[in-house]
Amino acid sequence: MATTEDVLRHTPLHALHLELGGKMVPFAGYEMPVQYPAGILKEHLHTREKAGLFDVSHMGQAFLSGDDPAAALERLTPSDLIGLKEGMQRYCLLLNDQGAILDDFMTARLAGERALYLVVNAATKESDFAYIAQKLAGVATLNPQTDRALFALQGPAAEAVLARHAPDAAALRFMHVRRMDVAGAPAIVSRSGYTGEDGFEISLNAADADRVARLLLREAEVMPIGLGARDSLRLEAGLCLYGHDIDESTGPIEANLAFAIGKRRKIEKNFPAAEHIVDALFNGVPRKRIGIRPDGRAPAREGTEIADKNGRVIGRVTSGGFAPSLNVPVAMGYVESAFAGDGTEIDLLVRGKPVPAHVAPMPFVPHRYKRTTPS
Amino acid sequence: MSELRFTNQHEWVRIEGDEATVGITKYAAEQLGDVVFVELPEAGKKLARDAEAAVVESVKAASEVYAPLSGEIVAANAALSDDPAKVNADPEGEGWFFRIKLADKAETEGLMTADQYTEFVKGL
Known part of the structure; x- marks a missing residue:
């Protein structure tokens, strides 16, 4: 190969x-x-x-066809796809049997079409497509659009x-x-x-x-x-990058992506590792994805260790760099849940030296989406 | 003003008496892209040749700058803390990194001339 x-x-x-x-x-x-x-x-x-x-x-594009592709795809993701209206798309997580994240992707239901339109990450498209095709064999057919x-x-x-x-x-x-x-x-x-x-x-x-x-x-x-x-x-914008902020070692709740679990799905608990994930949703998780604002000018890159004020390592940066719109460094990463509250003082171990930082809300720059105005 | 000498790590060196001013080359600055942070050595720090002397960070990544010559840091360019973009705007002038008091002037023999460095970059 x-x-x-x-x-x-x-x-x-x-x-x-x-x-x-x-x-x-x-x-x-x-x-x-x-x-x-x-x-x-x-x-x-x-x-x-x-x-x-x-x-x-x-990025990977595909159509998923079949008698009821939404019901089929719900076997692999906690999103409400049966409830996805025509002309709408939804952010989804592709989960393995253990409830870990294989990818994040978009599912769209085009008006008047039975097939769903999927867009997945570039680095994972081959494995995603193979996984979806194999898991849904017999109930839905995946047609990658190359x-x-x-x-x-x-x-x-x-x-x-x-x-x-x-x-x-x-x-x-x-x-x-x-x-x-x-x-x-x-x-x-x-x-x-x-x-x-x-x-x-x-x-x-x-x-x-x-x-x-x-x-x-x-x-x-x-x-x-x-x-x-x-x-x-x-x-x-505080958005996850697959392979960095989320991967097969992270689950939806610790990744702070509970919004990607449909309300109906939480009740039905019919997605991969549903019991475990719903339990995590209500009873908490050992670590959480957080936003980080270093106090100084030094960026903290992916892999930087995060320590509490006593020097004990409590987590790791998964994405970090410079925020041009804010003219300061920003980062995201995972820390033990006790340290996940906004404003918590932490240290980033940049090149062996502690750099003071704070846990900060995300997005760092407000989203400016054109949403439907609620009637 | 004496002419510049260069290393294969893309640093430039201006030797004046027993001191040298050091920065990164125009080629290095272009390769890095927009510089957003520079970490400089403190005055008094003693460095062996090829030891890590500074860190330069672009939006995308962090890179080390190595001491091109052995010696003791006598000054660092504090202006880069407030305006790291000077490294891109004027890499071989206002974007200088530090001055070092040379421990062994013979080490300067191994540096490249401007023509040699230009040839070296062409081969990359």
């Missing part, structure tokens, strides 16, 4: 990335732009101020920009999803993203990707954004 893994795959926008001066790095088996000449700081700030275009075509591209257009100007090419996009609200043409290309457009900003995710045929990306980049508000700023934006 080593030979196939040595060859990095390209997304349909690879030539465009090179043309734009993208600094290409290996990521999840793909050669992807970590940044463009503007640099991570400018790309990050531009996304919060105007709009950024991200190529996320390396010939589709995926973009994210994020930021306060995203709606105005996309509406020029897809007028129907403006009517969507957070987590709404529907098929529509974008610049004449058939697409699945959802109002969602991974930055904390308002914005859209646009799935389209690989053959249309380059043309549509160039059209969007020609808009004055739009700048291409690499994986570096994608990471700093999602960290400021």
Whole structure:
């Protein structure tokens, strides 16, 4: 297998990335732009101020078909998918039999379609697809979409920009999803993203990707954004990165993702390790995922040990870096639950020295999603 | 002002008498990207050649800066604490890291000239 893994795959926008001066790095088996000449700081700030275009075509897309794909998929996730309305999508956790997190993903129910549309992480797509196909064999069929591209257009100007090419996009609200043409290309457009900003995710045929990306980049508000700023934006938004903040050693409750468990599912307890997870929900967990604000300027990176004020190690940083919008370092990680309260004083052991920090609420930068106004 | 010498760790060195000013090269600054934090050695600290002398952090990652020559730190560029972006804006000027009093001037013989360093970077 080593030979196939040595060859990095390209997304349909690879030539465009090179043309734009993208600094290409290996990521999840793909050669992807970590940044463009503007640099991570400018790309990050531009996304919060105007709009950024991200190529996320390396992520996995699939349709799950069958008599009742929602009921089938509920065997593997605690989300309420039977209750997912047409034209809506939902954040889901893919759990193994022990209730640990195999991945986080999106499930969409498109109007008038029986099949569900799934978007999973790039690094886990092969294993996710194999797992789902095997676990649901006989009740649902997974059809990976290998010939589709995926973009994210994020930021306060995203709606105005996309509406020029897809007028129907403006009517969507957070987590709404529907098929529509974008610049004449058939697409699945959802109002969602991974930055904390308002914005859209646009799935389209690989053959249309380059043309549509160039059209969007020609808009004055739009700048291409690499994986570096994608990471700093999602960290400021307090969003988990699979393989870092959540993985097969973490469960939904300690990861602070209880919102991904449907109300009906808590009562029915018919998802993997449901008894254990519902028990954890009501009776607590030994450790919790928290936000961290270092008191000084030194960033604490992934793997940094977290200690209490007596020097005892109580946890570990799982994502850490610099928050360009706040101009300070931020991090997230896990600590023993007794230390998880906002404002708790902790030390980060950066290069062997204790750096004072506080447990802090997330998101670090408020989300600006365009939600449906409650009637 | 004496001309710069370079290391294969992408530091530049300006030797003046028995002291040297040290920073990271333009190439290194470009590779790192936007610098957001620099940890500098304190004056008086004695360092052997190739010992870890400073840490430079970009949005993405932390990198070590090694002492290009043995000696004792005589000054660090405090301005980088408030404005680490100087490392990107002027890496071989205002973005200097520290000054070191040389323990063994013979060590400077092993450093590269500007032309040699340019060739070295081309080969990367």
